[in-house]
Amino acid sequence: MNPGLQDRVYWLEQLDTIARPVLSTLAARQLKATMPISGPGQDRSPYMHLEAMGRLLSGIAPWLELEGGEEQECVFREEFRLLARESMDAGTDPKSPDYMNFSEGYQPIVDAAFLAHAILRAPDQLWNKLEKRVQLNVVTCLKATHSRKPAYSNWLLFSAIIEVALYRMGEDWDPMRIDYALRQHEQWYLGDGIYGDGPQYHNDYYNSFVIQPMLLDISETMLGLHMEWDLMKPTFITRAKRYASTLERMISPEGSFPPIGRSLAYRFGAFQLLAQMALRNELDEAIKPAQVRCGLTAVMRRTMEIPGTFDDKGWLRVGFSGYQPDIGESYISTGSLYLCAAVFLPLGLAATASFWQGEEAWTAKKAWFGEGFPIDRAL
Template sequence: MAKHPFTLPDEDRALSPHTGWTRAHWEAVADGLLHAVAPYATGGRALYHLPGGPPSGSGPRSDGLEGYARTFLLAAFRVAGAGGADPHGFLERYAAGLDAGTRTPGGAGPEDWPLITDRSQPLVEAASIALALRLTRPWLWDRLPGEVRERAVRWLSDALTAQAWECNWELFPVTVGGFLAETGEAGETRAAAEAAIARGLDRIEPWYRGAGWYSDGPARHFDYYNGWAMHLYPVLHAWQSGDPAALERYGDRLAVHLADYARLFGGDGAPLHQGRSLTYRMATTAPLWLGALTGRTPLAPGVTRRLASGALRYFLDRGAVGPEGLLSLGWHGPYRGVLQRYSGPASPYWASKAFTGLLLPAEHPVWTATEEPGPAERADAVTALPVPGWLLQSTASDGVVRLHNHGSEDARYDPHYTRSGYSTVTGPTPVDAGPAADNHFGPLLDGSWAARSAIEPLGAGDGWIASAHDAGGQRVVSVVLAHGAAEVRIHLMIDSAPGTPVRLTGWAAGEGLHSELHPVHGYTADGSLSGLSTAFTTDARVPVLTGRTGEAPGDRLFISLARLTGDNAPPPLSSLAGVRVTTPAAGTADAAAPDPEAATRITVEWTDGPRRHLRITSRAVRAD
C-alpha cells in the first residue's frame, strides 16, 4: 500500500500491533524527507526552491526562505532527538544557509533573506528558525563564528517588534524571543526578547476559552491551530525555559485539550478533515507528542504512539509524498482545494512539527509501550464539546469520526469552516460548488444558497448540539442528534415567507462509503448529486432533500435522518429512530406573525438507544 520512495525498517507487529511502526520508522521518514529536499537548495543553502505547486502571494524569495526554515525545523527534531548525532550532516547545511541568508538581508544578493516586517511571511519562518536553533544550540549555534551569530541575531531581532496578525501569529515573536533571551545576548536585544515573550503570551490569553480550547484569534476560529500552534509554542517555550509555573499553566491546558483531541483521529489513522492549512497533514500529531514530552497528557503511551504513527502512515500510504520524496500541496496527493492564498511549494513542511516525538528518548514509554487502540477504535461514542461548538460522533465498526459543527466559523476560509459536518473519510466540496455544497441547509434564492451569517451556538448536551444563523435575512435554528452512525438533523425556519424553497445536503462520500438522507418532516423531494470533487475522491456523491415553507408553524420545520458509514450492509436508515413533533398551538401564532418564542417540541427515540425530548425556540434549545 505504501506510495512513497523511502526505505523503511521491517514492521514490528508485536510492539506496534496497529501500525507496525516504531521510532526507527519515524527516523527513516525524517531522513528521507531531508535528503529529498537537498537538491533544491541554492548554492549557499539559504533558500530551498521546491517544485510542485503554485507560488504563494509572498513571492519566490519568501517561499525559498520557507523551504529553508521548515525543513530546518525537521532537521532540528531529528538531530536533537538523537542527542546531537548527525551522521548525514544535516546541521552543517543549515548552518551554511544561516550564514548565506543573513549576509545582507533584504539585499540584492541571490540568497539574501527578506526582512522581517509587520505581518510578513518571514515572521512565520523566523519562528521555525529560532526554534530549530534553540533545539540544536549545543551542536550548531554555539559552534558558529561570532560574526555569523551577530548577523543572525540582527535578522531575527526584527521579529521582536514586528506586528503580527491577530491570531496564532502573536506566538512567533514569543518563539524568537525565547531563543534570543536564552543565548545570553546582553543589553537591548535581551530586553526586547523578554518584552516580546510577555506581550505575545498576554495577547493570546483572552483567546483561551476554557476546557483546553483556544480560539485562533478573537472570533470563533477552532481547528488544528489549537494543537500545532496555540498549545505547541507556549508549552515548548515553558519546557525549554525550565519555568515550572508556565509549564503548569500551559501544560495543564494541553492535558485537558488532549482528552478531546485524541477523538479527532479515525480508526484508519486519518485526522479529522476540518479547518485551514490542512496541507500540513501529520502536523496534527504534534500536540500528542508534546503531552508525552512534558508529562501533560491523559493518554497512555501506547495510545499516543498509535495515534501519531497511524496518522504518519496514513498519509505516506496514500501518496502525500511523491516519487521524489517531496511533500505535495494537498491532502493525500496534490489537491488545491485545501490551499489558502499563503500556501506555497514549501508550506507542507510545517508537517515537520509531527517529529516533535523524536525529542523523546528511545527508552521513553511512548516508544517502548505496546500500541493501544485510539478512542475511535474502542467503542461507539458521541461527545459534545460546548466550547468549540462541536459534537463528535465515532463508530468502532468502521473507525469513522464525524464532527457536527455548530460553533466554529471563519468565512474567509469557506468551505473548511462553514459546513455543518466534517469527518475523517470525507472532505467538503469546493468553495465554488454552489448548491452542490455538502452538509448544508438553507433557503435558496434564484437557485443558489442564500448568504449566511456566522454561527451562534445555542447549546449542547448528551448526544445533541444546536446553533442558529441568518440566511438571506431569515433566521435558521439547527439541531443535530447522534447515536451510533445515525443522525437526526432538525432545521426550524423562524421568519421565512411561505413558499420559500429550502435544501439540505448530506455527506460527500466516495467509493466504499454510504451517505444517506431520509426525509421525516417537511421535505417533499429527494435526490442526489454525483461526480463531485473532494480531497478524498473525484467522484463524490451527495444526497439532497428539498422542500418549501408553508403557512403554519409546523410547515417551517424540516427534519431528516442522516448517516455516513463505512459498514458494508448497514440496516435501513429509516429504522434507526422514531421522531414525534408537537408544533405551537394555534393560539400562540398565526400565519402572518408566528411567535418566535413559541416552542416546538420534538421527541427522538433511538431504536437501540435513549429517548431525547427537545424544546426549540428562536433563541434557545433545551433537552429534557
C-alpha cells in the same frame, strides 16, 4: 523486533524523505534554484524558502539534539546535524544565493519564529555549535523582523518566541513582546483546553500548529524571570494536556483525521501538540505513550503512502491526502507544507523511552472495535 522500534525506523525513513530535499539543496546553496514554486495564490517565492527551513528544523530539532542510540541512527543524525547548520548558514549569509527574506512583507515574522523555535528546541546543535560568524548572521536576521508588526492573532506568539530566542542567545530582547503575547492569549482562552485565534473562536488546528506549543516553550524557557509568567506555566500545561487528549481522539481507527479548518495542507502537522506532549512526557494519565505512537504512525502511513504527495523530485505537493491543489489557501506555498515535520518531535525521545515500547490501540480504535476506553471529561 519490538514494534515500537520498527515504528521508529519507519519514522526516520519518513523524516529522511521529507527533510532531505530541503536541507541537502539548501546546504549546497541551491534551494532557490531548485525548490518548485507551487500554491494557488499570489507568488509566494519571496517567503517560501524561509518557510521550508524554519518549519522543517522546528520539527526535527529535538531529534537533532538527542544523544546516543543505535550506531546507524547516530550516523544518520550526525549527517542531518551538519546539513541543518550548513542550511542555517546558507539562509542567513548575505553573500549566499539562498539568503532568505527576513524583513520584506509580513510573512517573515512567522517563519523567523519557527527558526527561533527550532533553536530553542536544539540549543546545542542549532546554536552553540554554529560558527560565531553564523551566530551573528542569525541574530541579525531575527532582529530584522522588528520592523514588522504582527497580526492581532496567534501571530503575537511569533514575535514573542523570536524575543525568547534572542534572550537565550544572550542578545538584547524585548520583554513586552513576550508579556503582551502571553497576556492576550490568557484573555483569548475559551475553555476546555482551547484558545481563540485572536478574540474569536476558529474551528481549526491552530491550537496545535502554533498556539499551545509556543506557549509551552516560551513559558519553559523564561521560567524564573518574572513571577507573572511563572504562574501561567502550570495552567498552560493543564490546558495542553486536555487539547492533546482531544487530538488523540481525533485519530480514526484507519489513521485518518477530520479535515477541519484552514491550513490543511500542513497535513499531520496538525498533531504537533500531541507530539510535543509525548516528547515532554506530559500526556494525560489516561493516555499511554505507546498508543500515541501507534496513532501517529497510522496517520503517517495513511498520509505518506497516498500517491501524489510528492512530486517526481521528492518535494511535497499541496494537499491533505495526496495532491489536492484546490485546498491550498492564498498563503500556501511549497515551503509552507513542511510544517508537517512537527509530527517528528517524539524522535527526540531515546529509543528506550516508553513511547517506543510495545503496541497499544489509540482511543478511537479501541472505541470502534468494542474495547474499553476512558470517559472523556472536560476541564
